[in-house]
Amino acid sequence: xxxxxxxxxxxxxxxxxxxxxxxxxxxxxxxxxxxxxxxxxxxxxxxxxxxxxxxxxxxxxxxxxxxxxxxxxxxxxxxxxxxxxxxxxxxxxxxxxxxxxxxxxxxxxxxxxxxxxxxxxxxxxxxxxxxxxxxxxxxxxxxxxxxxxxxxxxxxxxxxxxxxxxxxxxxxxxxxxxxxxxxxxxxxxxxxxxxxxxxxxxxxxxxxxxxxxxxxxxxxxxxxxxxxxxxxxxxxxxxxxxxxxxxxxxxxxxxxxxxxxxxxxxxxxxxxxxxxxxxxxxxxxxxxxxxxxxxxxxxxxxxxxxxxxxxxxxxxxxxxxxxxxxxx
Amino acid sequence: xxxxxxxxxxxxxxxxxxxxxxxxxxxxxxxxxxxxxxxxxxxxxxxxxxxxxxxxxxxxxxxxxxxxxxxxxxxxxxxxxxxxxxxxxxxxxxxxxxxxxxxxxxxxxxxxxxxxxxxxxxxxxxxxxxxxxxxxxxxxxxxxxxxxxxxxxxxxxxxxxxxxxxxxxxxxxxxxxxxxxxxxxxxxxxxxxxxxxxxxxxxxxxxxxxxxxxxxxxxxxxxxxxxxxxxxxxxxxxxx
Numbered sequence: 277x278x279x280x281x282x283x284x285x286x287x288x289x290x291x292x293x294x295x296x297x298x299x300x301x302x303x304x305x306x307x308x309x310x311x312x313x314x315x316x317x318x319x320x321x322x323x324x325x326x327x328x329x330x331x332x333x334x335x336x337x338x339x340x341x342x343x344x345x346x347x348x349x350x351x352x353x354x355x356x357x358x359x360x361x362x363x364x365x366x367x368x369x370x371x372x373x374x375x376x377x378x379x380x381x382x383x384x385x386x387x388x389x390x391x392x393x394x395x396x397x398x399x400x401x402x403x404x405x406x407x408x409x410x411x412x413x414x415x416x417x418x419x420x421x422x423x424x425x426x427x428x429x430x431x432x433x434x435x436x437x438x439x440x441x442x443x444x445x446x447x448x449x450x451x452x453x454x455x456x457x458x459x460x461x462x463x464x465x466x467x468x469x470x471x472x473x474x475x476x477x478x479x480x481x482x483x484x485x486x487x488x489x490x491x492x493x494x495x496x497x498x499x500x501x502x503x504x505x506x507x508x509x510x511x512x513x514x515x516x517x518x519x520x521x522x523x524x525x526x527x528x529x530x531x532x533x534x535x536x537x538x539x540x541x542x543x544x545x546x547x548x549x550x551x552x553x554x555x556x557x558x559x560x561x562x563x564x565x566x567x568x569x570x571x572x573x574x575x576x577x578x579x580x581x582x583x584x585x586x587x588x589x590x591x592x593x594x595x596x597x598x599x600x601x602x603x604x
Numbered sequence: 605x606x607x608x609x610x611x612x613x614x615x616x617x618x619x620x621x622x623x624x625x626x627x628x629x630x631x632x633x634x635x636x637x638x639x640x641x642x643x644x645x646x647x648x649x650x651x652x653x654x655x656x657x658x659x660x661x662x663x664x665x666x667x668x669x670x671x672x673x674x675x676x677x678x679x680x681x682x683x684x685x686x687x688x689x690x691x692x693x694x695x696x697x698x699x700x701x702x703x704x705x706x707x708x709x710x711x712x713x714x715x716x717x718x719x720x721x722x723x724x725x726x727x728x729x730x731x732x733x734x735x736x737x738x739x740x741x742x743x744x745x746x747x748x749x750x751x752x753x754x755x756x757x758x759x760x761x762x763x764x765x766x767x768x769x770x771x772x773x774x775x776x777x778x779x780x781x782x783x784x785x786x787x788x789x790x791x792x793x794x795x796x797x798x799x800x801x802x803x804x805x806x807x808x809x810x811x812x813x814x815x816x817x818x819x820x821x822x823x824x825x826x827x828x829x830x831x832x833x834x835x836x837x838x839x840x841x842x843x844x
Contacts (some may be wrong), residue, residue, distance in 0.1 A: 461710050468707045471696035478656050478690075479758050480682035480711030 279459075297324075299437035303439055309436045313408055315445035315550040317504060320450045321543035322530035325498040328490050329528065330363035331466035335388075338395030340523035341402040342372040342495040346502025348406070348413055352419050361431040362559025365503040372499020373492040380491045382387045384484050387473070391534070399524050400416055406514030418513030421506055431507045439508055447543070455539050466490055472491050498527075507526075516565070535578055544587045549576070608667075609634040609793050610655075610686070610762055615664030616649075617654050617817075624650045625661070625817045632762065637784065637794045639808035639825075643835070644836060646814040648797045649691055652764045655683045656688045669761070682710060685761030687767055689751045691797070696740040701750050702725065702735040708757035725753040728783060745771040749780075762793040769798055781807050803828070813837065 280288070321343065328334045349371050350364025359367075371534040383394045413419060426434040433439050457463050465486045468476035477483050504597050506512060516522055526549070534545025553572050560568040583590050610821040627688060632638050640648050643655040653659050657678040663744060666673045667715035673681050683689075687708075695706050705725055709718030729749045734742065739750060752768050765784075769777050772812045781803060798804050804811065804825070811828040813821040815837040821828055828834055 459715075461715060464703070464710055464715070467699060467703075468696055471698055472656060472694045473692060474678075474709070475676035475694035476809060477657065478682060478688060479708040480679050481679070481686075481707070482679045484677075547757050567731070 286505060288389070296441070298439045302437075304435050304437060306436075311551055311554050312441050313436065313440050313508060316440065317501060317508070318446050318526065318530055318550055319543045319546035320443070320447040321498060321501050321527045322546055323447065323450045323454050323539075324494050324501065325455060326525040326531050326536065326542050327485075327494040327497075330531060330541070331458060331463060331470065331471040332487055334487060334491070334527065335392045336395040336494075337392045337520070337524050337528060338397070338399035339494075339498050339527050340399040340518045340520065341379070341395075342375055343502040343523050344402055344406060344514065345372050345375055346499030347506040347512055348419070348502075349499070350503035351419055351506045352412070355419075355422060355443045360429055360504055361507050362429070365500045368495040368499040368503045372502070373496035375499075376495025377488060377489045380488045384487050385390035396524070397522065398520060399520060403514050403518035403520075406518050413514060416513060416515070417588045418511055418516075424508060431504075442504065443508075444548045444555070446501060450501070451539055451543070453493070453497065457490070458539070462486065462489060488523040512545055529576065531586075533576065533586055535586030538588045539584075541586050548579075548587070607634075608632060608639045608730050609636075610795075611665075611667040612655070613665055613667075615651070615666065616663045617650060617659055619659045623817055625654065628664070628814070628817070628819050630812050630819065630822065632793060632795060634673055634761075634793055635788060635791065636810065637788055637796065637808050639804045639811045640795055640797045640814065641804060641828075642814035642820075645816075647817040648814055649766055650817075651814065652688045652766055652795075652797065655681075655764060656686060667672045679711075682760075682792055683761075686764070687760040687762075688764035689748075689755050689766050690772075690778035693744070693747045693751050695742075695747055695750055697738070697755070699739060701731070701736070701739060701742070704721060704739050704750055705757045708754040710758075711758055713774040721759075722753070722757050725756045728756065728785075729753040730779065745776070748772075757829055758786075760792065762795065763787075765794065765798075767794045767797055767799065769800060769803055776805055784826045 287413050299309055302312070302434035321339070323334065329336055337431060346365075349368040350361045353359040353364040353367060361451055379395065379398045385392055386394055407416050409415070423432065424430055426432050431442070464474065467479045468481050469483050469486060474482055505517065530545035530549050531542045532545070533549055534543065535541030535585060550560070556568040556572040556575070560571050583593070610632040612631065615625055615628045616623070634771060640651070641802060642648055650659065655659050657680070659675055661674060664674070666684055668684055671684060673684065673686070678682075693823060696707065702719070702722055705722035706715070706718045709721045713721060715836060723732065723735065726735055730759040731749050731753065734746060739747065742750065748768055748770060752765065755763055759773065769780055772780060777800065784796075788794060788795050796804070796808065807826060811823065811825055812819060813834050820833050820837060821831045824832065
């Protein structure tokens with residue numbers, strides 16, 4: 277059940293070739309390729325968020341908790357024990373999954389905005405802990421990933437394009453996980469919960485267990501992506517990796533702008549939102565304080581007003597319009 | 605009547621100041637079709653919801669095939685073989701009809717097996733022609749039948765139908781009653797809530813009458829039709 281026609285496979289192969297070759301069109305250590313890397317990373321993060329929010333409509337605003345746990349886990353393992361971030365990433369995923377399990381137990385019965393608020397609070401608690409437990413995290417001062425020689429074994433690269441390919445691979449993996457879940461029994465159950473939780477229970481869906489499994493997978497993937505972020509930026513602090521605006525809301529926003537619940541939505545959303553944010557910063561930050569954020573915000577509101585279901589809904593809408601035009 | 609499949613005894617359920625069910629006892633034998641009737645607000649839907657675990661009763665016990673169900677979550681009760689349909693119809697509106705029904709089969713089957721089973725259930729209920737439509741786009745009678753097909757797809761031992769025949773015309777109702785009789789021949793036990801007296805009288809082996817959360821009568825359709833307490837509950841004191 278691949279579900280794709282030969283033409284779609286061809287299109288996908290071309291897209292893959294383009295994505296792999298894209299870095300050669302950029303300056304090797306330039307600004308543009310760094311933005312692309314972040315766009316891919318945030319696409320992967322929004323995709324991980326999409327597993328719970330998109331399929332089950334459990335809108336989490338606390339995914340920064342898992343992201344930050346991932347960034348700190350691999351970094352601390354590297355600093356104190358010299359453990360490679362490749363292993364650190366797995367430790368991060370395990371801790372991220374465990375954190376998701378922990379927060380799921382009390383919040384699983386909550387729906388809608390109550391769930392969103394509870395997860396938001398969880399993310400903020402992690403940020404406060406990150407800032408105040410200085411002995412472990414370095415506190416508000418932040419923490420640096422020790423830089424040695426560039427080496428694949430330590431997930432540190434001379435060329436930004438290597439990081440790009442790593443981010444691209446991560447996005448592919450998370451997207452495949454999302455698609456596999458969507459097509460599985462877990463996916464059917466999550467959709468049933470999204471559309472009518474009581475009816476789902478009555479016809480045999482263990483709604484609590486289903487939601488927890490999805491949350492653990494989502495949390496584990498988000499934490500693993502936190503490790504990639506740490507290895508890419510080399511420096512971070514609690515306000516960045518546990519941030520509401522910088523991580524939690526941005527993950528949600530990217531998926532919503534692109535098309536929540538679809539596999540392509542988070543990718544389109546990230547390729548739009550992250551460069552737009554940078555563009556607004558560059559053009560307007562010299563003009564007046566806060567102007568760039570204002571422009572960025574206005575553009576996002578515009579997108580949501582035009583198509584609340586995200587970019588993924590624009591295609592079908594255009595097709596319908598064209599068909600109407602034909603009939604006339 | 606041999607050993608009961610479903611044995612409800614002394615069940616009480618209160619919502620705030622409202623005693624929705626008080627001391628309800630009934631038993632349903634395997635292979636029986638029992639009708640549950642009563643005026644609006646008598647507690648029929650509440651009783652169904654309590655039986656499948658959506659509400660937890662404050663008192664009483666609910667035994668299904670020798671197992672106490674009180675306190676179990678609905679999905680556990682579904683696994684034990686008791687499923688209900690929703691009176692107000694609770695479909696997965698943004699999914700196709702086939703996916704709605706298929707989801708009921710996932711409790712016991714893989715996706716391909718559940719899909720095959722779902723197609724058979726749609727055929728049985730006579731709506732296989734709309735399998736690919738979105739549930740959102742269906743008429744109310746169609747939705748009610750999808751609801752029944754989805755419940756059948758869980759392969760229940762006992763099915764609780766909450767006004768599944770509402771909005772059917774006479775021919776459709778006759779076909780639906782034939783289906784229910786056929787299902788009973790195949791070993792399914794049925795409890796039906798229905799307002800169409802003609803259908804209830806023709807279909808059921810036995811009737812149970814609820815009024816203000818209490819069971820006021822039980823017996824064959826003929827006995828119930830002549831029971832003064834039932835006539836009073838439906839038509840008022842002067843008619844009795």
